[in-house]
Amino acid sequence: MTEQELLSAATEAVVAANEEKACEVAREAVSLGLDPLRVINEGFTPGMREVGDLFERGTMFLPEVILASEAMVAAVAILEESLPADQREKTAGSVVLGTIEGDVHDIGKGIVATLLRVYGFEVHDLGRDVPLTSFVEKVAETGADLVGTSALMTTTMVGQKALEKMLKEAGLRDQVKTMVGGAVVTQYWADKIGADAYAENAQEAVAKALELAQG
Amino acid sequence: MPSSESHDTDRPSSPRWGIKALERAELEALHQATLHVLWHAGVKVEDPPAVDIFEAAGATIERRGTHALVRLPASLVEESIRSAPGTFTLHGRDPKHNFLVRPGATGFTAGYGEHVMVIDIHTGEVRPTVKQDLADITRIQDNLEHVSFAERAACSGDQYPAVQAVHNYDAMVRNTSKHVFLSAGGGDNAKAIVAMAEAVAGGREKLRERPIVTCLVSPTSPLSLVTECTSSMIAAIEGGLNVVFHAMSLSGASSPATPVGVVVQHNAEVLSALVLAQAVRKGVPCIPAFNSTMMDLRRSVAPIGVPELALHGVAGIQLMQYYDLPTWAGACASDSKIPDAQQGYDFTLTAMPAALVGANVIYGIGALESVITFDYAAMIMGAEQAGRIKRIVQGIDLSGLDEAVALIEEVGPGGEYITHDHTFAHMRELSSSSIFDRKARELWERDGSKSAADRAYVEARRILASHEPAPLDDGVTEKLDAILAAREAEARAATA
Ligand code: B12
Numbered sequence: 268m269t270e271q272e273l274l275s276a277a278t279e280a281v282v283a284a285n286e287e288k289a290c291e292v293a294r295e296a297v298s299l300g301l302d303p304l305r306v307i308n309e310g311f312t313p314g315m316r317e318v319g320d321l322f323e324r325g326t327m328f329l330p331e332v333i334l335a336s337e338a339m340v341a342a343v344a345i346l347e348e349s350l351p352a353d354q355r356e357k358t359a360g361s362v363v364l365g366t367i368e369g370d371v372h373d374i375g376k377g378i379v380a381t382l383l384r385v386y387g388f389e390v391h392d393l394g395r396d397v398p399l400t401s402f403v404e405k406v407a408e409t410g411a412d413l414v415g416t417s418a419l420m421t422t423t424m425v426g427q428k429a430l431e432k433m434l435k436e437a438g439l440r441d442q443v444k445t446m447v448g449g450a451v452v453t454q455y456w457a458d459k460i461g462a463d464a465y466a467e468n469a470q471e472a473v474a475k476a477l478e479l480a481q482g
Numbered sequence: 483m484p485s486s487e488s489h490d491t492d493r494p495s496s497p498r499w500g501i502k503a504l505e506r507a508e509l510e511a512l513h514q515a516t517l518h519v520l521w522h523a524g525v526k527v528e529d530p531p532a533v534d535i536f537e538a539a540g541a542t543i544e545r546r547g548t549h550a551l552v553r554l555p556a557s558l559v560e561e562s563i564r565s566a567p568g569t570f571t572l573h574g575r576d577p578k579h580n581f582l583v584r585p586g587a588t589g590f591t592a593g594y595g596e597h598v599m600v601i602d603i604h605t606g607e608v609r610p611t612v613k614q615d616l617a618d619i620t621r622i623q624d625n626l627e628h629v630s631f632a633e634r635a636a637c638s639g640d641q642y643p644a645v646q647a648v649h650n651y652d653a654m655v656r657n658t659s660k661h662v663f664l665s666a667g668g669g670d671n672a673k674a675i676v677a678m679a680e681a682v683a684g685g686r687e688k689l690r691e692r693p694i695v696t697c698l699v700s701p702t703s704p705l706s707l708v709t710e711c712t713s714s715m716i717a718a719i720e721g722g723l724n725v726v727f728h729a730m731s732l733s734g735a736s737s738p739a740t741p742v743g744v745v746v747q748h749n750a751e752v753l754s755a756l757v758l759a760q761a762v763r764k765g766v767p768c769i770p771a772f773n774s775t776m777m778d779l780r781r782s783v784a785p786i787g788v789p790e791l792a793l794h795g796v797a798g799i800q801l802m803q804y805y806d807l808p809t810w811a812g813a814c815a816s817d818s819k820i821p822d823a824q825q826g827y828d829f830t831l832t833a834m835p836a837a838l839v840g841a842n843v844i845y846g847i848g849a850l851e852s853v854i855t856f857d858y859a860a861m862i863m864g865a866e867q868a869g870r871i872k873r874i875v876q877g878i879d880l881s882g883l884d885e886a887v888a889l890i891e892e893v894g895p896g897g898e899y900i901t902h903d904h905t906f907a908h909m910r911e912l913s914s915s916s917i918f919d920r921k922a923r924e925l926w927e928r929d930g931s932k933s934a935a936d937r938a939y940v941e942a943r944r945i946l947a948s949h950e951p952a953p954l955d956d957g958v959t960e961k962l963d964a965i966l967a968a969r970e971a972e973a974r975a976a977t978a
Binding site for chain 1 (some may be wrong): 598610621635637641644646667702708710732735736779780781782783784854880
């Protein structure tokens with residue numbers, strides 16, 4: 268296999284969500300002595316990008332995206348073994364996530380958590396019906412870059428506003444960005460309460476999270 | 483248009499058309515599968531008082547910190563099914579609106595739960611709902627012939643969040659004398675709603691004799707009863723109300739990706755709630771609702787106007803009928819953003835099977851956009867469509883067979899029926915239309931070439947401007963104000 272062939276095989280293995288194949292390609296790259304970073308960046312990452320595109324266009328199913336990312340993670344782990352620690356891929360950022368107290372709607376939040384993980388974030392998912400103080404404590408404890416809250420009810424979205432205030436009072440608001448979402452939440456609401464970002468769906472949530480984590 | 487007739491679908495004598503999708507042996511297999519799940523997987527219950535009730539009733543409990551895993555033995559489940567009645571009355575504030583729940587009786591209502599957005603009836607703007615919207619929608623429900631009871635179709639979004647549910651009841655009871663369905667958002671609100679209903683009904687005992695409101699609670703899929711659900715349920719039942727178990731899983735996300743798996747899990751969820759309800763008060767009327775839809779795993783949304791909703795509903799309702807339990811179907815809702823062709827197709831896709839399988843309550847009229855947005859035109863058109871669907875379900879009355887044969891013979895080949903006495907006697911039984919257009923094209927053009935939705939908005943505005951719901955008894959509104967104010971003060975103090 269030429270290097271070019273191997274890079275295409277890596278991309279294809281991720282798009283096909285074939286973990287076995289992806290690992291095989293990674294081991295082959297190691298045995299050929301190829302540059303692991305190049306194989307990650309030009310072989311596996313383009314695969315994941317294509318998966319993201321296919322999902323966005325509605326041709327790929329969410330479970331396939333998750334399997335594809337698992338294939339990618341497994342292959343990258345093999346390649347990284349031959350990299351010095353400081354060159355290993357860093358996480359895209361860390362996020363504390365949960366559904367506001369009084370609200371049990373957690374399916375959308377779960378999808379956001381999954382996609383954030385797919386795109387390399389470290390996610391602390393606090394679950395549903397989460398007391399506001401738990402968000403504050405988790406942010407303090409982990410030093411997370413972002414805190415994302417989900418509210419699907421008019422009765423619980425007020426919790427997102429209260430959290431802004433509590434983060435300020437705890438002196439944490441300057442070091443953490445806030446992101447809000449859920450069916451009843453809008454960009455208008457995010458602006459009104461001073462949240463850093465709003466996203467309509469999980470893909471947009473990832474895009475906004477990447478922006479915030481880099482900025 | 484409004485009539486004072488009984489709102490039951492069919493006279494007992496008339497035949498009933500329907501779907502028989504599943505055989506008895508298949509229903510028995512689904513039942514056994516459900517019993518397996520309730521014992522081997524169990525149900526997660528959060529609130530200690532609810533766990534204690536399950537334990538006293540004979541469930542096996544494993545306490546695990548923030549919740550308990552409750553396993554239900556088959557004998558307890560089956561005993562609970564037997565103790566819940568299949569026939570009872572949903573009382574209207576005005577008894578002329580009483581609805582007798584029994585096999586074969588179907589009634590429709592508007593709203594698929596509590597919509598948070600509405601297409602403004604005057605401006606057409608899509609905006610968040612406020613208490614006045616719920617009052618308006620309820621007033622129209624009060625007036626519509628084919629709406630048998632009023633479900634809380636919008637949320638009082640401009641009110642203090644913790645007590646929006648209590649404001650919802652306040653808005654509804656002042657605007658309809660039909661039976662009311664709504665959720666309470668926790669035990670304290672449920673108690674306030676019971677107190678308000680007592681004031682309206684004329685006292686505690688009167689409410690127990692004639693519960694005029696039913697509390698909707700939601701098991702959370704998969705297999706969980708959260709505190710809000712069990713505390714609302716317990717307070718409502720103790721206050722004399724009946725309950726609806728409003729589970730709603732999304733196939734592929736919170737339940738299996740196959741209909742058979744959804745039906746078994748959903749059945750387990752509603753039966754777990756039924757066991758708790760019967761343990762709180764043996765014999766309390768419980769209506770299991772079938773609302774499970776699907777997750778679109780390519781778009782990450784929960785569409786409602788889908789064939790899966792009807793498949794899950796038909797199977798679930800047949801199971802309830804096998805148990806002699808009353809039934810509720812989520813239907814009528816659309817994922818369209820406006821009252822357009824898709825909305826009409828989506829409506830009938832699910833409403834027709836629900837009616838044909840004989841659901842006692844069918845809700846969802848007026849629901850758009852994955853049940854987020856409510857629309858008045860969709861409500862008016864949906865109510866008329868509900869009437870047409872109910873006509874089909876009534877079926878053909880074969881007792882007129884001999885008379886019809888004699889008539890055909892008498893009129894003979896080449897004759898006519900328009901002037902015959904038989905036609906005169908039966909012509910009022912033929913269907914008519916109000917919003918749906920049947921006119922000749924010229925007449926339709928002369929009336930402005932309007933769409934059905936345009937005419938429906940006009941009709942909704944007409945009803946709002948002219949319909950007065952039956953008033954509450956003297957002194958009741960003051961009592962409602964006082965109970966509401968006290969509950970709101972209590973909630974504000976608790977969060978301050
Ligand atoms: C399924 C459902 C339920 C299930 C929830 C199960 C579960 N484990 O989550 C059950 C049956 C338990 C339930 C219960 C109730 N529900 Co409900 N429910 C829904 C429904 C139909 C779908 C929600 C859903 O999962 N959608 C699919 C997911 C994928 O979408 P999503 O959550 O919006 O998430 C996406 C985006 O919003 C975004 N996102 C989400 N979170 C976040 C977070 C961040 C940080 C970001 C950036 C983005 C983001 O990305 C996600 C993926 O793309 C909605 C209506 C709707 N269409 O939203 C009503 C709805 C939210 N429920 C409602 C109501 C009223 C209730 C109940 C009171 C019962 C009732 N109907 O009377 C109880 C209340 C329970 C409680 N205290 O929380 C109302 C809300 C009313 C209000 N006042 O606000 C709605 C609008 C429906 C209605 N017409 O009644 N419900």
